[in-house]
Amino acid sequence: MEDRSSDxxxxxxxxxLRDRATEALNALTQYVDEDADCRPYMTGDLxxxxxxxxxxxxxxxxxxxxxxxxxxxxxxxxxxxxxLDVEERFRQKLLDMFDEDGLNYREETDxxxxxxxxxDQRSVLLGLTTWYLESGDPDTKAAADNLCAALKRxxxxxxxxxxxxxxxxxxPAVEYTRDGWPSEDMMYLGINIDPSHTSARMINPLTKYxxxxxxxxxxxxxxxxxxxxxxxSGSFNEDGSFNDGTEFRxxxxxSRMVSVTSxxxxxxxxxxxxxxxxxxxxxxWALTQGTEFGWFPSALHDDYDKKHETCTLTDMVELGIxxxxxxxxxxxxxxxxxxxxxxxxxxxxxTDWIVESxxxxxxxxxxxxxxxxxxxxxxxxxxNDFVCDVGDDPDVMMCCNASGTRGLFLAWDNAVTESEGIVxxxxxxxxxxxxxxxxxxxxxxxxxxVTLERDAPELRIRIPSWVDPYTVSLTQDGDDxxxxxxxxxxxxxxxxxxxxxxxxxxxxxxxxxxxxxERAGGEDYTMEWRGDDVMSISPSGTYAPLYEDRDVYDExxxxxxxxxxxxxxxxW
Numbered sequence: 001m002e003d004r005s006s007d008x009x010x011x012x013x014x015x016x017l018r019d020r021a022t023e024a025l026n027a028l029t030q031y032v033d034e035d036a037d038c039r040p041y042m043t044g045d046l047x048x049x050x051x052x053x054x055x056x057x058x059x060x061x062x063x064x065x066x067x068x069x070x071x072x073x074x075x076x077x078x079x080x081x082x083x084l085d086v087e088e089r090f091r092q093k094l095l096d097m098f099d100e101d102g103l104n105y106r107e108e109t110d111x112x113x114x115x116x117x118x119x120d121q122r123s124v125l126l127g128l129t130t131w132y133l134e135s136g137d138p139d140t141k142a143a144a145d146n147l148c149a150a151l152k153r154x155x156x157x158x159x160x161x162x163x164x165x166x167x168x169x170x171x172p173a174v175e176y177t178r179d180g181w182p183s184e185d186m187m188y189l190g191i192n193i194d195p196s197h198t199s200a201r202m203i204n205p206l207t208k209y210x211x212x213x214x215x216x217x218x219x220x221x222x223x224x225x226x227x228x229x230x231x232x233s234g235s236f237n238e239d240g241s242f243n244d245g246t247e248f249r250x251x252x253x254x255s256r257m258v259s260v261t262s263x264x265x266x267x268x269x270x271x272x273x274x275x276x277x278x279x280x281x282x283x284x285w286a287l288t289q290g291t292e293f294g295w296f297p298s299a300l301h302d303d304y305d306k307k308h309e310t311c312t313l314t315d316m317v318e319l320g321i322x323x324x325x326x327x328x329x330x331x332x333x334x335x336x337x338x339x340x341x342x343x344x345x346x347x348x349x350x351t352d353w354i355v356e357s358x359x360x361x362x363x364x365x366x367x368x369x370x371x372x373x374x375x376x377x378x379x380x381x382x383x384n385d386f387v388c389d390v391g392d393d394p395d396v397m398m399c400c401n402a403s404g405t406r407g408l409f410l411a412w413d414n415a416v417t418e419s420e421g422i423v424x425x426x427x428x429x430x431x432x433x434x435x436x437x438x439x440x441x442x443x444x445x446x447x448x449x450v451t452l453e454r455d456a457p458e459l460r461i462r463i464p465s466w467v468d469p470y471t472v473s474l475t476q477d478g479d480d481x482x483x484x485x486x487x488x489x490x491x492x493x494x495x496x497x498x499x500x501x502x503x504x505x506x507x508x509x510x511x512x513x514x515x516x517x518e519r520a521g522g523e524d525y526t527m528e529w530r531g532d533d534v535m536s537i538s539p540s541g542t543y544a545p546l547y548e549d550r551d552v553y554d555e556x557x558x559x560x561x562x563x564x565x566x567x568x569x570x571x572w
Contacts, residue, residue: 009432012441013557016430017412020344021077023375024405027348028067028074029086030372031398035364038089040067044373044396046348047387047543050357051369054394057112061104061120064094066402068127072134073409076570094127095143102150103176115175118198121151122258123399125205133212133570144209148217151202154181155221158228168232169224171198193233196255200229203262207269208572222266229259230278240285244300251300257286257315264322276326283319287334290316291518293527293534294342295383306521307388310377310400313343314407318572321414324426329491332426332462337532339411339427345534345546346386347404348376348396353544377404383520385541390521406572413571422458424493425450428532432563443533444556446509454501460493461505464532466512473508 031041031053040063041053071087097104103116104124128144131137154176155169173181174197195201203222210218229235235256237243244251260282267275290296296312297305320335351370359366379397382388387395415427416436423435428448431438435454441447448461463472474481474494481487487496496505511531517524528536530552537547 007562008560009437009563010558010560011430011437011439012444013559014430014440014442014444015340015344016559016561017339017344017408018078018432018561020347020375020408021074021405021412022080023347023349024070024377024401024408025074025078025080025083026374027372027376027401028070028405029083030368031376031401032086033364038086038093040064040090040398041365042398043379043394044369044376046354046369046373046395047389049355050362050366051354051373052357053365053369053372055109055111057106057109057117058119058397058399060097060106060112061094061117061124063123063398063402064090064097065104065120065123065125065127066399066406068094069123069130070402070405072130072570073572074405076134077409077412091131094124095139097124098143098146099178101178102146103154104147105178113175115177117175118171119174119201121147122202122205125202125209129205129209129212130570130572132209141213144213145215145217148206148209148215148221151221152217155199155224157224167224168228169199169221170195170228170233174198194235194255195225195229195233196235196252196259199225200233200235200259200262201255203229203266204258207262207266211269222262223270226263226266226275229263230275236282240281240283242300250302250304252304253286253289253296253298253300254309254311254315256282257312257319260286261315261319261322264319264326268322268326276323279319280323280328283316283323283331286316291342291383291520291525292337292516293518294338295381295520297521298380303390306382306390307380307393308342308346308382309379309397310343310346310381310407311403313338314403314410317343317407318410321410325414325417329462329493330465332492333465333532335411335414336427336429339407340429340532341534341547342381343404343407343411346378346381348373348378348386348544350544376401382541383523383525384537384539384546386544386546387542388521389542410572418456421456422460423452423456423499425459425461428462428464432561437563441556443511443530443535443550444553446511446531447506449504449506451504452499452501456499456501458495458497459499459505460490460495461507462492463494463507463509464512465492466514466531467509471509475506477503 033039042056042058043054067090099105105116106112108114132140157169159167203225206218206222242251242256260279263275264279294313295308298307298309317338320331324331354370357366376396377400378386379400380388380393415431416433417424418435428440430440437451439449514529516527526538527534534547535550
């Protein structure tokens with residue numbers, strides 16, 4: 001591996017998330033209906049014959065807000081301007097959907113009603129916050145400030161009958177109208193409002209926006225929404241499991257986990273360990289509902305327990321990172337397994353199986369579907385297939401495409417971190433950070449090379465739990481280092497003191513091989529593992545089988561990549 005004093009660097013030809021972000025940008029830019037004023041396609045039915053894209057009420061704030069955020073994050077990872085034209089059009093579309101009351105409204109169409117959906121408001125604030133993190137644009141901040149003020153205004157304020165103050169807030173319905181809160185949602189939601197579908201999901205961008213701008217409305221909203229969710233709503237049971245009796249979506253996993261992730265971020269930013277530990281309890285229960293390699297059910301019942309949403313997987317990645325950053329370092333390994341396996345494995349790169357329309361006069365939704373879908377993530381995946389052949393749900397949803405892109409960014413941005421000069425290699429994947437270059441030879445060989453970009457009082461490299469500590473070797477610029485005065489173990493990390501910029505530290509260890517059987521979606525699957533990588537899964541899938549092209553080489557292939565990009569200036 002070369003240093004980065006030149007314009008390029010040689011790395012093992014193993015997982016490189018910058019490549020995946022470039023692929024994700026393809027689908028983000030191509031799922032656009034030019035005949036409908038740059039309206040995004042929410043859905044893709046790729047297993048239909050012919051394949052086609054489609055619209056829904058989720059085209060608006062939900063999709064556009066997430067897309068604006070995903071565009072920024074993908075560009076920060078792969079540093080390309082190729083998608084800027086489309087991105088800028090979506091930024092403008094996001095602003096155009098705001099009403100004078102500060103809320104973001106859907107357009108009145110054959111698939112949507114002109115209301116302010118609370119799912120949308122969360123996505124819109126996510127987009128605005130990410131946009132502002134990058135640009136500092138005052139118009140973006142003004143829109144976000146107005147949205148926070150509007151959310152505060154429409155919140156229902158309540159509290160314990162024996163307390164004088166209103167100590168928790170919530171929304172009484174999923175959709176708000178220009179005339180106020182409607183009552184019809186109550187027949188679906190019942191007496192107990194599940195905040196996962198209304199207010200709790202907003203806490204993540206609210207907290208981040210407060211952290212970056214000091215907006216007090218955002219902090220007040222996040223604090224009162226968190227209290228309602230954890231203390232008053234009854235949406236989660238004492239053991240961390242979902243109380244699916246309080247909602248109308250059968251224990252929807254993404255809604256619950258995006259809410260738990262939100263509360264973990266709020267706890268971390270405000271120094272409230274109660275919320276962080278509560279999120280850990282729910283995370284531990286959630287891990288029992290999915291697989292070791294990252295497949296999780298979309299919901300708990302009604303055949304949705306057989307389908308997987310990428311949105312949920314990104315929630316599990318983000319929450320694992322938040323918990324690891326706040327002391328539960330064992331979750332770095334969980335995050336790495338999810339990223340190495342189902343996150344990148346389900347990203348659509350092979351489109352040969354998609355049957356396209358041969359009608360040259362076909363509607364835009366039927367044209368070039370395969371090429372437009374390359375790089376997308378599944379909306380409903382089976383454990384062994386990009387397509388889940390249960391029910392008639394679409395194969396692709398824009399929310400999942402944007403969330404998958406976010407997952408790639410979160411993994412890249414947190415793979416190498418720095419605190420008070422201490423550099424930590426948390427994820428054992430190729431990375432070009434501002435602090436170090438990481439070259440990963442996994443899964444072919446148990447070898448990680450780290451070259452520092454600047455002096456560091458400590459360099460720490462995480463060692464997987466399946467590695468026997470007595471088999472690990474550590475070198476510094478080719479010289480062996482012994483643990484003790486020269487090196488140290490701290491939890492799952494091995495490290496060295498006082499490493500100079502330009503020095504290369506290498507760790508080597510044998511790669512474990514094992515076989516596991518896991519139950520997912522009501523069926524048993526057998527996985528062959530090499531380290532943290534699933535090399536194969538059986539039975540095989542039908543439409544677009546997963547885990548079929550993973551090979552191990554005695555001689556690790558290498559590649560040369562540009563090293564003048566890949567630095568993420570925006571951090572989540």
